[in-house]
Amino acid sequence: MSDDLMFDIAVVGAGPAGLAFTRSLTGSGLSVALIEGQPEAALRDPGFDGREIALTHHSIRLLKSLGAWDRVPAGEISDLREARVLDGGSAFALTFGAEGADRLGVLIPNHLIRRALFEIVEGQAGVSLMAGRKVANCAVEPAAPRGRVVLDDGATIRAKLIVAADSRFSGVRNQLGVGVEMNRLGRSMMVCRMRHDQAHGHVATEWFDHGQTVALLPVADAEERVSSVVLTLAAPAIAGLMSLTPEAFAVEIERRMQRRLTGLELVGTRHAYPLATTWSRRFAGEGFALIGDAAVGMHPVTAHGFNLGLRGQETLAKVVRSARVGDIGSGRLLARYEREHRLASWPLYRGTNALVRLFTEETAPARLARGVALRAGQATAPFKAVVRKMLTA
Ligand SMILES: Cc1cc2nc3c(=O)[nH]c(=O)nc-3n(C[C@H](O)[C@H](O)[C@H](O)COP(=O)(O)OP(=O)(O)OC[C@H]3O[C@@H](n4cnc5c(N)ncnc54)[C@H](O)[C@@H]3O)c2cc1C
Structure with missing residues (x-):
């Protein structure tokens, strides 16, 4: 009998995008492996990283609906x-x-957003946190469940859907053979x-x-x-x-x-x-989807990276929740996410890059x-x- 660990979804990266997406699946009945290279203590109490995140009104509404907003101390919101x-x-x-x-809008230190999102995901039913463990390699195979994720300690996870939320330098994106425009x-x-x-x-x-x-x-x-x-x-x-x-x-x-x-x-x-700055050639395909910076790595000057990441995970969660469990890895289904999120991202990505060129x-x-x-x-x-x-x- 195989020792492979079976899940509906494997989310790689418990940064703000991966955490928000995992939370967006709450109550869906789906089992989720949330894999993160950093140790659990760093997720529970992340250090100040200098980033002050400007949030749009839409992002504020989303963080409220996810339950994260009230966990950011009011005195830290500018x-x-x-x-x-x-x-x-x-x-x-x-x-x-x-x-x-x-x-x-408002500005909130990034580490407080991460902390708040971790607090609402920790203990969420159906979520197995695998912190301090990195993805060594992954693939989408012909036989179901198609996703195979191998961790650096040798454990193998099988899932219907792999979600890459592992930053703009995404290793998962490379291993799945998805091209990227990187500047x-x-x-x-x-x-x-x-x-x-x-x-x-x-x-x-x-x-x-x-x-x-x-x-x-x-x-x-x-x-x-x-x-x-x-x-x-x-x-x-x-x-x-x-x-x-x-x-x-x-x-x-x-x-x-x-x-x-x-x-x-x-x-x-x-x-x-x-x-x-990075723009992935695909945001989704058979058995996988990219979210957050792994999909679009924005130049920070227009302060849209996390805002776009939040919007993208919302779109993907909506699409996944609309499907039958057996279909969540279907390329046809995930194409809906890809289409919608590329449409939302493309003008911001190109517009920001043009602005940077003009002004530098x-x-x-x-x-x-x-x-x-x-x-x-x-x-x-x-x-x-x-x-x-x-x-x-
Ligand atoms: C200076 C600066 C200012 C910014 N200001 C704003 C702003 O005002 N507004 C805004 O909207 N955005 C802003 N951004 C952008 C925002 O910070 C990012 O868009 C956001 O952090 C991306 O989140 P993410 O979860 O996609 O990726 P990340 O935050 O990069 O998280 C990726 C996670 O994946 C994990 N990981 C990576 N590889 C592996 C692996 N192989 N196995 C397991 N885990 C792995 C990492 O440890 C990490 O925790 C700013 C960025 C910078 C640099």
């Missing part, structure tokens, strides 16, 4: 009331206000919290300066004097900044900010992320074009309405 886009040394700013709503940008994004003299007023700023991109995101703080500083530079320059003492680092960031913020002081740890090219025509683009954007009510909808929908 309202986003206005967003401003600046270009180089120009004093002109393209601004987006909440226009009638109380806020454009390694040669740049890194450094994120950290800094205290400053000026109150942030819950305004987020995206400043496309010459040779660097800086975002300032308002952090929940009684005096409104802590912001998340997000700096994008060539990878070696970011490595140099990471190695500075906290004091030298604060001096350097203040210089780079050209005194837009003063009295800077590092709060907590710094984190660097090498930038790569240093040629004279590109500089002229972005000055024109910002002013035209500010003067065009429909354009602003579309962007506001992207931010808040």
Whole structure:
């Protein structure tokens, strides 16, 4: 008799996308193996990773319906009331206000989202958590149940459906032979919290300066004097900044900010992320589906990665729940997810990449074009309405 472990679904990766998808299956009666390389203690109490996640209203509604929202301490949620886009040394700013709503969105530290999602999945009926165990290889075979997932400790899991939620560098995607468009940008994004003299007023700023991109995101703080500083530079320059003492680092960031913020002081740890955008050639096929960053790895500048991941897992869960248990791995069924999620993702992925190109090219025509683009954007009510909808929908 085979020692293979049998499940309806094997979810690889208990990041925010894998956790949310697993929770979306609650009450479905499906058995789920949730496989994660990190140890259980790191899932239960993830450390601060520098990311402050801007959530759209749709994502807020979803997190509420999943039961995760109430598990994020209210004092850690920062309202986003206005967003401003600046270009180089120009004093002109393209601004987006909440226009009638109380806020454009909210910002929540990523590790608190992960913690909240883990809390609601832990102990969920039908879910077997396999933490501290990595997927060594996997395949979709001709005979049912078609999914075969082999772990690094030699255990084999058989499932009708394999769901890859194992990041933009997804190993499962490679093993299943799914191609990917990957753009390694040669740049890194450094994120950290800094205290400053000026109150942030819950305004987020995206400043496309010459040779660097800086975002300032308002952090929940009684005096409104802590912001998340997000700096994008060539990878070696970011490595140099990471190695500075906290004091030298604060001096350097203040210089780079050209005194837009003063009295800077590092709060907590710094984190660097090498930038790569990815677009999987398939989001689903016979016996498998990709969700979260494994499907679309967005450039963080438009703050859509997790929002899209949440939307995608919602779509996949809806499709899976609509099927008979025996059919959940059917390619025809999963094509519905693929179609819907590609339609939702494609404009955001391509639009974000075009924006990054426009705002990081240093040629004279590109500089002229972005000055024109910002002013035209500010003067065009429909354009602003579309962007506001992207931010808040
Ligand atoms: C600086 C920064 C700022 C961001 N800001 C925003 C924002 O404001 N708004 C927004 O919506 N998004 C934002 N994002 C994007 C967001 O963080 C990601 O989209 C999101 O974390 C992706 O979640 P995921 O679950 O798909 O992947 P991940 O978070 O990468 O999780 C993947 C999981 O899979 C596990 N894993 C990998 N391989 C294996 C294996 N072989 N076996 C078992 N487990 C495995 C990993 O350990 C990990 O836990 C930002 C990203 C960055 C870098």
